[in-house]
Amino acid sequence: MKYLPLVWANLMRHKRRTLLTTASVALALFLFASLRSVVTTLEAGANVGSESRMIVQSAKAIVFFVPRSYKERLAAVPGVAAVTWADWFGGVYQEPKNFFASFAADAESYLEMYKTDLALPADQKATFLRERTACIVGKHLMDKFGWHLGQNVTLKGTIFQGDWTFTIRGVFTAIDPAFSEDALIFHYAVIYERFPQWVNPGWYVLRLTNPALAPQVAAAVDSMFKNSTDPTKTGTERAFNANFMTMWGNVSFLMDSIGMAVVFAILLIAANAMMLSARERVNEVGILKTVGFTDRHLFGLVIAEASAIALVGAVVGLGAAKAIYRPSGFSAMGFLPGFDVTGRTLLTGMGIAGALALASGLWPCRRRGFPLSRR
Numbered sequence: 001m002k003y004l005p006l007v008w009a010n011l012m013r014h015k016r017r018t019l020l021t022t023a024s025v026a027l028a029l030f031l032f033a034s035l036r037s038v039v040t041t042l043e044a045g046a047n048v049g050s051e052s053r054m055i056v057q058s059a060k061a062i063v064f065f066v067p068r069s070y071k072e073r074l075a076a077v078p079g080v081a082a083v084t085w086a087d088w089f090g091g092v093y094q095e096p097k098n099f100f101a102s103f104a105a106d107a108e109s110y111l112e113m114y115k116t117d118l119a120l121p122a123d124q125k126a127t128f129l130r131e132r133t134a135c136i137v138g139k140h141l142m143d144k145f146g147w148h149l150g151q152n153v154t155l156k157g158t159i160f161q162g163d164w165t166f167t168i169r170g171v172f173t174a175i176d177p178a179f180s181e182d183a184l185i186f187h188y189a190v191i192y193e194r195f196p197q198w199v200n201p202g203w204y205v206l207r208l209t210n211p212a213l214a215p216q217v218a219a220a221v222d223s224m225f226k227n228s229t230d231p232t233k234t235g236t237e238r239a240f241n242a243n244f245m246t247m248w249g250n251v252s253f254l255m256d257s258i259g260m261a262v263v264f265a266i267l268l269i270a271a272n273a274m275m276l277s278a279r280e281r282v283n284e285v286g287i288l289k290t291v292g293f294t295d296r297h298l299f300g301l302v303i304a305e306a307s308a309i310a311l312v313g314a315v316v317g318l319g320a321a322k323a324i325y326r327p328s329g330f331s332a333m334g335f336l337p338g339f340d341v342t343g344r345t346l347l348t349g350m351g352i353a354g355a356l357a358l359a360s361g362l363w364p365c366r367r368r369g370f371p372l373s374r375r
Contacts, residue, residue, distance in 0.1 A: 018309065021273040025313025025356065026320070028266035029349050033321035035255040036345045051211040053113070055240040056204040056221055059231040065200035067230055074204055077220050079213035084109035085201035087188065091155030091164060093145065100141060101183040102155060104191045113205055117175055124149070124170035132189060136170035138181030153184075160191055160199075205237070263352055273309075273360075307357040314353035318346050 012018070056074060058064035065087075075083045086105040092098055108129055111120065120128075120136060128134045137147065147153065147168055154165045166186050174181050191199050208217060218234040225232045318341070324330075326340045 017273055017276070021269065022309050022313045022316070024266050024269050025310055025353070026317035028262050029314050029317035029353060030321050031262050032259040032352065033318050033341050033345055033349055034325075035259040036348070037321070037325065037339060037341050039255050040342050040345060041339045051214065051236050051238060052208050053237040054206040054208065054214060054217060054221075054234055055237055056206060056232050056234045057202070057240070059222075059233040062203070064230075065202060066204060066232065068200050070204065070225070070230075070232075073224065074206060074221065077206075077217060077224070079208055079210065079217045079220075080206050081209045082109065082113060082207040083204060084113045085188070085204045086110060087191070087199075087202035089155070089160065089164075089186075089191070090158045091160075091184075092158060093153065093155055098145075101180060103183065103185050104188040105185055107185075107187050110185070110205075113207055117179055118172045119175055120170050120172040128169040131167065131169060132187055133166055134169040135166035135184055135186040136172050137168055137185075138183045139171050139173045140181035141184065142168075142171050144182070155184075160195065162194070164190070166190075206234075263356070266356070303357065303362075306360045307354075310353045310357035310360070311350075314350055318349045322346065 056066060056070070058066055066085075068085075071083055071085065074080060084106050086103045089102040089104050091102045093100070111118070111125060111129075124136070128136050135153070137153075141147075149168055149171065151168050152165055153168060154163050156162075157164055166184070172181070188201070206217065206221075208214060214236055221234045222232055322341045330339050
C-alpha cells in the first residue's frame with residue numbers, strides 16, 4: 001500500500017494520456033463484449049426449442065412452400081399429437097428500416113402449440129381468434145413503436161405485395177427470453193384470401209406424443225413425401241433453429257476474430273503509452289535505484305500502472321456493455337432475441353484486461369533493463 005501514492009503520481013503525470021489510454025481499453029473491451037455476445041446469443045438461440053416439437057419444411061429450401069394438403073396426412077402419422085403451420089410474411093412498418101419478424105399462422109392451433117412458450121392473456125386471445133384481421137404483437141415491439149391495443153397497424157408486404165392492415169388485439173410476452181418479443185402474428189387466412197391460387201404454409205410444426213419418437217416420425221414423414229413434387233425435410237425444432245443459425249455463416253469465427261483484432265490493436269496502444277512513460281523517467285529510475293529500489297520494485301510499479309489503466313478500462317467497457325444491452329431490450333430487429341452480455345463473457349473480458357496489463361507493462365520493463373530475475 002505504501003507504493004500507491006507513487007503509482008498514482010505516475011498515472012497523473014500525463015492526465016490526458018492516461019485518460020485516452022484508459023478510454024481506448026474501455027472501447028476495445030466494450031466492442032469485444034458486444035461481438036462476443038452476438039456469438040453467445042446465436043448459440044443460445046440454436047438451443048431454443050422443444051424436443052417434443054418437430055418442423056416439417058421443404059427439402060428444397062426453407063424459402064419454398066409446403067402444400068396445405070399435407071396437414072391431414074401429417075396428423076395421421078403415428079406419434080403426432082397435433083399439427084399447426086405458419087409462413088414468413090416479411091412486412092415492414094412505414095419504412096424499410098422498420099423491419100421485424102411477422103408471421104401468418106393458423107392462429108388457434110399455433111397458440112395452442114406454443115402455449116408454454118408465449119404468454120397471452122385469455123381475453124386478448126379470445127378477441128384475436130374471433131377477428132379475422134386481428135393480430136398479436138410481442139411486448140418489446142409494442143414498446144418500440146409505442147403501439148396500443150386496438151390500434152390499426154399497416155404493413156407493407158415485401159413477399160406478399162400490397163398494404164396489409166391489422167388491428168392489435170393482444171400483446172404476448174416470451175416465457176423463455178430466447179424467444180423473440182419483436183414479432184407480429186396474424187391469421188394465415190388473410191393471405192390465403194388475397195392469394196388463394198399459390199399461397200401455402202412455409203412450414204408445419206408437429207407436437208409429438210413422446211420426444212423419443214422423433215427419429216421414427218421424421219423418417220415416416222420424409223418417406224411419405226419422398227417421391228412427390230414437394231419432398232420434405234423433418235427435424236426437431238431445436239435442430240431447425242440450429243440449422244437456421246448456420247445461414248449466418250461462421251459468425252462465431254468472424255466475431256471472435258474481429259474482437260481479438262481490436263484488443264490486439266489496443267494492446268499496442270497501451271504498450272506504446274507505457275513505453276513513453278518509462279522512457280520519460282530514465283533519471284527518476286536511476287534515483288529510485290540509488291535510494292534502494294530493486295528491479296522487482298520498479299517492475300511492480302510499472303505493472304501496477306498498467307493494471308490500473310487496463311482494469312479501470314475493463315470495468316468501464318464491460319460494465320457499459322452489460323448496462324446498455326439488456327435493459328434497452330436490444331435484439332437486432334428480433335434476430336437476436338434475449339441479447340445480453342453473459343457472465344462468462346465478462347470473465348473473459350477481465351482475463352483479457354489482466355493479460356493486457358501484463359503484456360503492456362512487461363515490454364517497457366525489459367526495454368528499461370529491470371527483468372524479474374534480477375534484484
